[in-house]
Amino acid sequence: MAAQFINCRQCIGGKLISSPLTINAEGLIIPNNPLPPNTTTIDLKNAIISPGFIELQINGALGFHFAHTKPPSDYSAGVSKLAHYLPSTGVTGFFPTVPTVSSSVFKQVLPFLAPREEEGAASVLGAHVEGPFLAPSKKGAHDASNMFIPSAASLEDVYGEESLKESIRVCTLAPELPGALEHIKKLREYGVSVSMGHSAANFGQGVEGIKAGANLITHTFNAMNPLHHREPGLPGLLSSPSPPYFSLIADSIHLHPNIVSLAYRSSPTHCILITDSIELSGLPDGIYPGHAQIPHQQLKTGNKVTILNTDTLIGTCIGLDECIRNLMAWAGIGVEEAVMCVTENVAEAVGLRDRAKLEVGRRGDFVVLSESGEVKYGRRRRGDIIGAEFGDRVQYDIRLRR
The missing domain is CATH 3.20.20.140 (Metal-dependent hydrolases)
Incomplete structure:
Protein backbone atom coordinates (compact mmCIF):
# COMPACT_ATOMS: atom_id res chain seq x y z
CA MET A 1 0.00 0.00 0.00
CA ALA A 2 1.21 3.52 -0.80
CA ALA A 3 1.80 6.12 1.92
CA GLN A 4 1.82 9.89 1.88
CA PHE A 5 3.75 11.68 4.63
CA ILE A 6 2.25 15.12 5.21
CA ASN A 7 3.10 18.17 7.33
CA CYS A 8 6.85 17.72 6.82
CA ARG A 9 9.87 19.63 5.58
CA GLN A 10 12.15 17.88 3.12
CA CYS A 11 15.93 18.38 2.82
CA ILE A 12 16.47 19.10 -0.86
CA GLY A 13 19.59 20.75 -2.25
CA GLY A 14 20.55 22.24 1.10
CA LYS A 15 17.14 23.82 1.66
CA LEU A 16 14.01 22.88 3.60
CA ILE A 17 11.05 22.42 1.27
CA SER A 18 7.57 22.09 2.78
CA SER A 19 5.86 19.39 0.76
CA PRO A 20 4.29 15.97 1.24
CA LEU A 21 6.36 12.89 0.41
CA THR A 22 4.54 10.03 -1.29
CA ILE A 23 5.94 6.50 -1.56
CA ASN A 24 4.30 3.69 -3.50
CA ALA A 25 3.92 0.04 -2.55
CA GLU A 26 7.23 -0.79 -4.22
CA GLY A 27 9.05 1.71 -2.01
CA LEU A 28 9.69 4.35 -4.66
CA ILE A 29 8.97 8.08 -4.43
CA ILE A 30 6.05 9.06 -6.67
CA PRO A 31 4.26 12.36 -7.45
CA ASN A 32 1.95 13.68 -4.75
CA ASN A 33 -0.97 13.71 -7.24
CA PRO A 34 -2.87 11.68 -8.18
CA LEU A 35 -2.65 9.30 -5.21
CA PRO A 36 -2.95 5.53 -5.66
CA PRO A 37 -6.14 3.99 -4.23
CA ASN A 38 -6.17 3.38 -0.47
CA THR A 39 -3.07 5.51 0.18
CA THR A 40 -2.34 5.83 3.89
CA THR A 41 -1.69 9.34 5.23
CA ILE A 42 0.84 9.88 8.04
CA ASP A 43 1.21 13.28 9.72
CA LEU A 44 4.86 14.01 10.60
CA LYS A 45 3.92 17.10 12.62
CA ASN A 46 6.32 19.50 10.88
CA ALA A 47 9.30 17.14 11.27
CA ILE A 48 12.34 17.28 8.95
CA ILE A 49 12.83 14.51 6.39
CA SER A 50 16.28 13.74 4.99
CA PRO A 51 17.20 11.07 2.48
CA GLY A 52 18.69 8.04 4.21
CA GLY A 351 27.25 7.66 -9.25
CA LEU A 352 24.29 6.48 -7.17
CA ARG A 353 21.17 7.15 -9.22
CA ASP A 354 18.54 5.24 -7.24
CA ARG A 355 18.76 6.84 -3.77
CA ALA A 356 20.10 9.67 -1.57
CA LYS A 357 17.79 12.32 -3.04
CA LEU A 358 14.11 12.95 -2.31
CA GLU A 359 12.94 13.01 -5.89
CA VAL A 360 10.40 11.08 -7.94
CA GLY A 361 11.69 7.70 -9.11
CA ARG A 362 14.25 7.26 -6.36
CA ARG A 363 14.01 4.89 -3.43
CA GLY A 364 11.90 6.03 -0.52
CA ASP A 365 14.65 5.54 2.10
CA PHE A 366 14.44 8.44 4.51
CA VAL A 367 15.31 9.65 8.00
CA VAL A 368 13.20 11.93 10.18
CA LEU A 369 15.37 14.42 12.06
CA SER A 370 15.00 17.01 14.76
CA GLU A 371 16.14 20.59 14.19
CA SER A 372 19.39 19.69 15.96
CA GLY A 373 20.10 16.66 13.75
CA GLU A 374 18.96 13.91 16.11
CA VAL A 375 17.63 10.81 14.34
CA LYS A 376 14.00 10.36 15.38
CA TYR A 377 12.76 7.81 12.87
CA GLY A 378 13.95 6.12 9.74
CA ARG A 379 12.28 4.30 6.90
CA ARG A 380 13.84 1.61 4.76
CA ARG A 381 12.30 0.80 1.41
CA ARG A 382 9.47 -1.75 1.38
CA GLY A 383 8.02 -0.90 4.66
CA ASP A 384 10.07 -0.48 7.81
CA ILE A 385 9.91 2.58 10.00
CA ILE A 386 12.61 2.46 12.65
CA GLY A 387 11.82 4.59 15.66
CA ALA A 388 8.76 5.67 17.60
CA GLU A 389 5.21 5.87 16.32
CA PHE A 390 3.56 8.94 14.85
CA GLY A 391 0.52 9.10 17.10
CA ASP A 392 -1.58 5.96 16.67
CA ARG A 393 -0.68 5.39 13.03
CA VAL A 394 0.85 1.99 12.65
CA GLN A 395 -0.22 1.09 9.14
CA TYR A 396 0.24 0.07 5.68
CA ASP A 397 2.56 -2.79 6.28
CA ILE A 398 4.85 -0.73 8.45
CA ARG A 399 6.57 -2.19 11.48
CA LEU A 400 7.48 0.41 14.11
CA ARG A 401 10.18 -0.26 16.65
CA ARG A 402 12.90 1.30 18.77
Missing part, protein backbone atom coordinates in the same frame (compact mmCIF):
# COMPACT_ATOMS: atom_id res chain seq x y z
CA PHE A 53 22.37 8.60 4.98
CA ILE A 54 25.08 6.90 2.90
CA GLU A 55 28.24 5.79 4.73
CA LEU A 56 31.17 5.84 2.30
CA GLN A 57 33.79 4.40 4.67
CA ILE A 58 33.21 2.09 7.62
CA ASN A 59 35.51 -0.70 8.79
CA GLY A 60 33.12 -2.42 11.18
CA ALA A 61 30.94 -2.21 14.27
CA LEU A 62 29.55 -4.34 17.11
CA GLY A 63 32.79 -6.32 17.30
CA PHE A 64 32.79 -7.25 13.61
CA HIS A 65 35.50 -6.03 11.21
CA PHE A 66 35.25 -6.45 7.44
CA ALA A 67 38.94 -7.42 7.18
CA HIS A 68 38.76 -10.26 9.70
CA THR A 69 38.25 -13.61 8.03
CA LYS A 70 35.69 -16.00 9.48
CA PRO A 71 33.80 -19.07 8.30
CA PRO A 72 31.46 -17.98 5.47
CA SER A 73 28.28 -18.25 7.53
CA ASP A 74 29.78 -16.25 10.41
CA TYR A 75 31.13 -13.55 8.09
CA SER A 76 27.81 -13.19 6.32
CA ALA A 77 26.01 -13.01 9.67
CA GLY A 78 28.41 -10.28 10.80
CA VAL A 79 27.67 -8.17 7.71
CA SER A 80 23.95 -8.66 8.28
CA LYS A 81 24.13 -7.72 11.97
CA LEU A 82 25.97 -4.51 11.14
CA ALA A 83 23.53 -3.69 8.34
CA HIS A 84 20.63 -3.97 10.79
CA TYR A 85 22.43 -1.76 13.33
CA LEU A 86 23.30 1.15 11.03
CA PRO A 87 19.76 2.51 10.49
CA SER A 88 19.76 3.52 14.17
CA THR A 89 22.35 6.14 13.14
CA GLY A 90 20.34 7.20 10.08
CA VAL A 91 22.36 5.11 7.62
CA THR A 92 20.33 3.30 4.95
CA GLY A 93 23.22 2.37 2.65
CA PHE A 94 26.93 1.76 3.22
CA PHE A 95 30.21 0.79 1.58
CA PRO A 96 31.90 -1.82 3.82
CA THR A 97 35.58 -0.94 3.87
CA VAL A 98 38.48 -3.39 3.74
CA PRO A 99 41.88 -1.87 4.61
CA THR A 100 45.23 -3.23 3.45
CA VAL A 101 45.24 -7.01 3.80
CA SER A 102 46.85 -9.85 1.87
CA SER A 103 45.51 -10.72 -1.56
CA SER A 104 44.17 -14.00 -0.17
CA VAL A 105 42.11 -12.13 2.44
CA PHE A 106 40.75 -9.68 -0.16
CA LYS A 107 39.69 -12.61 -2.31
CA GLN A 108 38.10 -14.36 0.66
CA VAL A 109 35.97 -11.48 1.98
CA LEU A 110 35.08 -9.39 -1.09
CA PRO A 111 32.49 -11.83 -2.49
CA PHE A 112 30.44 -11.26 0.70
CA LEU A 113 30.50 -7.46 0.20
CA ALA A 114 28.86 -7.26 -3.21
CA PRO A 115 25.76 -5.04 -3.33
CA ARG A 116 22.81 -6.69 -1.63
CA GLU A 117 19.51 -5.92 0.06
CA GLU A 118 18.05 -7.28 3.28
CA GLU A 119 14.66 -6.37 4.70
CA GLY A 120 14.86 -3.86 7.55
CA ALA A 121 18.60 -3.28 7.10
CA ALA A 122 20.88 -0.75 5.44
CA SER A 123 21.79 -1.68 1.87
CA VAL A 124 25.26 -3.07 1.23
CA LEU A 125 26.37 -0.87 -1.68
CA GLY A 126 29.61 -2.68 -2.51
CA ALA A 127 33.09 -2.74 -1.06
CA HIS A 128 35.45 0.17 -0.52
CA VAL A 129 38.99 -1.24 -0.76
CA GLU A 130 41.42 1.04 1.07
CA GLY A 131 44.67 -0.42 -0.17
CA PRO A 132 46.98 -2.14 -0.82
CA PHE A 133 48.30 0.49 -3.29
CA LEU A 134 49.18 3.04 -0.59
CA ALA A 135 52.31 4.98 0.32
CA PRO A 136 54.19 3.18 3.13
CA SER A 137 55.23 6.56 4.56
CA LYS A 138 51.52 7.37 5.07
CA LYS A 139 50.34 3.93 6.10
CA GLY A 140 48.67 4.94 9.38
CA ALA A 141 47.34 1.73 10.96
CA HIS A 142 47.67 -0.21 7.69
CA ASP A 143 50.08 -3.14 7.41
CA ALA A 144 52.97 -2.05 5.18
CA SER A 145 54.02 -5.66 4.63
CA ASN A 146 50.87 -6.19 2.54
CA MET A 147 51.25 -3.04 0.44
CA PHE A 148 52.06 -3.17 -3.28
CA ILE A 149 53.60 -0.78 -5.77
CA PRO A 150 50.90 -0.61 -8.48
CA SER A 151 53.36 -1.34 -11.30
CA ALA A 152 54.35 -4.58 -9.55
CA ALA A 153 50.87 -6.10 -9.17
CA SER A 154 47.76 -6.12 -11.34
CA LEU A 155 44.34 -5.29 -9.96
CA GLU A 156 43.13 -8.74 -10.95
CA ASP A 157 45.96 -10.48 -9.10
CA VAL A 158 45.30 -8.55 -5.90
CA TYR A 159 41.50 -8.48 -5.77
CA GLY A 160 40.36 -11.07 -8.28
CA GLU A 161 38.62 -10.21 -11.54
CA GLU A 162 35.21 -11.28 -10.28
CA SER A 163 35.42 -8.96 -7.27
CA LEU A 164 36.38 -6.05 -9.51
CA LYS A 165 33.27 -6.71 -11.57
CA GLU A 166 30.81 -7.63 -8.84
CA SER A 167 31.92 -6.35 -5.41
CA ILE A 168 34.29 -3.37 -5.47
CA ARG A 169 32.69 0.05 -5.94
CA VAL A 170 35.33 2.40 -4.42
CA CYS A 171 39.12 2.11 -4.23
CA THR A 172 41.57 4.31 -2.29
CA LEU A 173 45.13 4.47 -3.61
CA ALA A 174 48.16 6.79 -3.65
CA PRO A 175 48.35 8.48 -7.09
CA GLU A 176 52.09 9.21 -6.93
CA LEU A 177 53.17 5.56 -6.89
CA PRO A 178 54.62 4.01 -10.07
CA GLY A 179 51.82 2.55 -12.12
CA ALA A 180 49.06 4.23 -10.08
CA LEU A 181 47.69 6.30 -12.95
CA GLU A 182 47.29 3.18 -15.09
CA HIS A 183 45.47 1.48 -12.21
CA ILE A 184 43.14 4.47 -11.86
CA LYS A 185 42.22 4.24 -15.54
CA LYS A 186 41.66 0.49 -15.30
CA LEU A 187 39.52 0.86 -12.17
CA ARG A 188 37.33 3.36 -13.97
CA GLU A 189 36.88 0.83 -16.79
CA TYR A 190 35.53 -1.58 -14.16
CA GLY A 191 33.14 1.14 -12.98
CA VAL A 192 34.99 1.68 -9.68
CA SER A 193 35.18 5.19 -8.19
CA VAL A 194 38.77 6.09 -7.27
CA SER A 195 39.79 8.09 -4.22
CA MET A 196 43.27 9.40 -3.44
CA GLY A 197 44.55 8.81 0.07
CA HIS A 198 47.24 7.38 2.35
CA SER A 199 49.45 9.34 0.01
CA ALA A 200 52.56 11.52 -0.02
CA ALA A 201 51.46 13.11 -3.31
CA ASN A 202 52.24 16.72 -4.04
CA PHE A 203 49.67 19.01 -5.63
CA GLY A 204 50.79 18.24 -9.19
CA GLN A 205 50.58 14.50 -8.62
CA GLY A 206 47.08 14.98 -7.27
CA VAL A 207 46.13 16.86 -10.43
CA GLU A 208 47.48 13.98 -12.52
CA GLY A 209 45.40 11.55 -10.47
CA ILE A 210 42.26 13.53 -11.26
CA LYS A 211 43.15 13.64 -14.96
CA ALA A 212 43.48 9.85 -14.90
CA GLY A 213 39.97 9.50 -13.43
CA ALA A 214 40.15 9.85 -9.64
CA ASN A 215 37.42 12.12 -8.26
CA LEU A 216 37.68 11.71 -4.47
CA ILE A 217 40.08 12.29 -1.59
CA THR A 218 39.97 9.88 1.36
CA HIS A 219 39.77 11.27 4.94
CA THR A 220 41.28 14.57 3.88
CA PHE A 221 44.27 15.85 5.92
CA ASN A 222 44.74 12.44 7.56
CA ALA A 223 47.49 10.16 6.19
CA MET A 224 48.71 12.70 3.61
CA ASN A 225 51.11 15.62 3.38
CA PRO A 226 49.77 18.65 5.27
CA LEU A 227 48.48 21.76 3.56
CA HIS A 228 51.45 24.11 3.03
CA HIS A 229 51.32 27.58 1.56
CA ARG A 230 53.94 26.74 -1.09
CA GLU A 231 53.11 23.07 -1.65
CA PRO A 232 49.46 22.44 -0.83
CA GLY A 233 49.50 18.70 -1.57
CA LEU A 234 46.20 16.83 -1.94
CA PRO A 235 44.33 19.20 0.43
CA GLY A 236 45.13 22.04 -1.97
CA LEU A 237 42.79 20.47 -4.52
CA LEU A 238 39.75 21.38 -2.42
CA SER A 239 39.73 24.98 -3.63
CA SER A 240 40.13 24.16 -7.33
CA PRO A 241 37.50 25.50 -9.76
CA SER A 242 36.35 21.89 -10.25
CA PRO A 243 37.34 20.22 -6.97
CA PRO A 244 37.27 16.52 -6.26
CA TYR A 245 34.84 15.20 -3.68
CA PHE A 246 36.56 14.90 -0.32
CA SER A 247 35.74 13.02 2.85
CA LEU A 248 36.25 14.24 6.41
CA ILE A 249 36.13 12.48 9.78
CA ALA A 250 34.26 15.05 11.88
CA ASP A 251 34.95 13.54 15.29
CA SER A 252 37.28 16.21 16.83
CA ILE A 253 39.83 13.38 17.19
CA HIS A 254 41.14 13.09 13.65
CA LEU A 255 40.58 16.76 12.78
CA HIS A 256 40.25 20.03 14.65
CA PRO A 257 36.73 21.49 14.33
CA ASN A 258 38.03 24.60 12.56
CA ILE A 259 39.75 22.45 9.93
CA VAL A 260 36.48 20.64 9.29
CA SER A 261 34.71 23.98 8.89
CA LEU A 262 37.48 25.33 6.63
CA ALA A 263 37.31 22.30 4.34
CA TYR A 264 33.50 22.28 4.22
CA ARG A 265 33.32 25.97 3.32
CA SER A 266 35.83 25.48 0.50
CA SER A 267 33.18 23.46 -1.39
CA PRO A 268 29.96 22.49 0.42
CA THR A 269 28.70 20.57 -2.64
CA HIS A 270 31.77 18.29 -2.64
CA CYS A 271 32.18 17.65 1.08
CA ILE A 272 31.42 14.12 2.36
CA LEU A 273 31.30 13.08 5.99
CA ILE A 274 32.51 9.59 6.91
CA THR A 275 33.04 7.79 10.20
CA ASP A 276 35.87 5.44 9.17
CA SER A 277 34.72 3.72 12.36
CA ILE A 278 36.28 0.51 13.62
CA GLU A 279 34.80 -2.69 15.00
CA LEU A 280 34.35 -1.34 18.55
CA SER A 281 31.71 1.11 17.34
CA GLY A 282 28.41 0.42 19.06
CA LEU A 283 30.07 -1.37 21.99
CA PRO A 284 30.38 -0.13 25.61
CA ASP A 285 33.53 1.62 26.78
CA GLY A 286 36.20 -0.70 28.13
CA ILE A 287 39.25 -2.81 27.30
CA TYR A 288 39.05 -5.10 24.27
CA PRO A 289 41.48 -7.65 22.81
CA GLY A 290 43.59 -6.85 19.79
CA HIS A 291 43.50 -8.67 16.47
CA ALA A 292 45.64 -9.39 13.42
CA GLN A 293 45.79 -5.73 12.36
CA ILE A 294 46.19 -4.32 15.90
CA PRO A 295 48.04 -6.93 18.01
CA HIS A 296 47.55 -5.00 21.28
CA GLN A 297 44.78 -4.57 23.80
CA GLN A 298 42.48 -1.68 22.90
CA LEU A 299 40.96 0.93 25.21
CA LYS A 300 37.64 2.43 24.13
CA THR A 301 36.71 5.72 25.77
CA GLY A 302 33.70 7.32 24.13
CA ASN A 303 34.44 7.57 20.41
CA LYS A 304 38.20 7.26 20.88
CA VAL A 305 40.11 3.97 20.78
CA THR A 306 43.78 3.79 21.73
CA ILE A 307 46.34 1.08 22.42
CA LEU A 308 46.04 0.29 26.11
CA ASN A 309 48.42 2.29 28.35
CA THR A 310 49.49 4.54 25.43
CA ASP A 311 48.22 7.62 23.58
CA THR A 312 48.45 5.82 20.22
CA LEU A 313 45.21 6.33 18.31
CA ILE A 314 43.68 3.23 16.72
CA GLY A 315 40.46 4.74 15.44
CA THR A 316 37.09 6.25 16.12
CA CYS A 317 33.64 4.88 16.95
CA ILE A 318 31.54 7.90 16.04
CA GLY A 319 28.18 7.51 14.29
CA LEU A 320 27.39 9.34 11.08
CA ASP A 321 24.51 11.20 12.76
CA GLU A 322 26.94 12.62 15.32
CA CYS A 323 29.26 13.74 12.51
CA ILE A 324 26.35 15.70 11.05
CA ARG A 325 25.64 17.41 14.36
CA ASN A 326 29.33 18.27 14.73
CA LEU A 327 29.45 19.85 11.29
CA MET A 328 26.32 21.86 12.08
CA ALA A 329 27.95 23.26 15.22
CA TRP A 330 31.42 23.81 13.79
CA ALA A 331 30.40 25.38 10.46
CA GLY A 332 27.32 27.16 11.80
CA ILE A 333 24.92 25.56 9.33
CA GLY A 334 21.46 24.02 9.50
CA VAL A 335 20.63 20.35 9.33
CA GLU A 336 19.32 20.74 5.77
CA GLU A 337 22.80 21.82 4.63
CA ALA A 338 24.74 19.31 6.71
CA VAL A 339 22.84 16.25 5.46
CA MET A 340 23.96 16.97 1.90
CA CYS A 341 27.36 15.68 3.03
CA VAL A 342 25.95 12.22 3.71
CA THR A 343 23.31 12.06 0.98
CA GLU A 344 23.36 14.07 -2.24
CA ASN A 345 27.10 14.69 -2.31
CA VAL A 346 27.87 11.00 -1.82
CA ALA A 347 25.43 10.02 -4.56
CA GLU A 348 27.06 12.43 -7.00
CA ALA A 349 30.57 11.28 -6.07
CA VAL A 350 30.02 7.57 -6.66
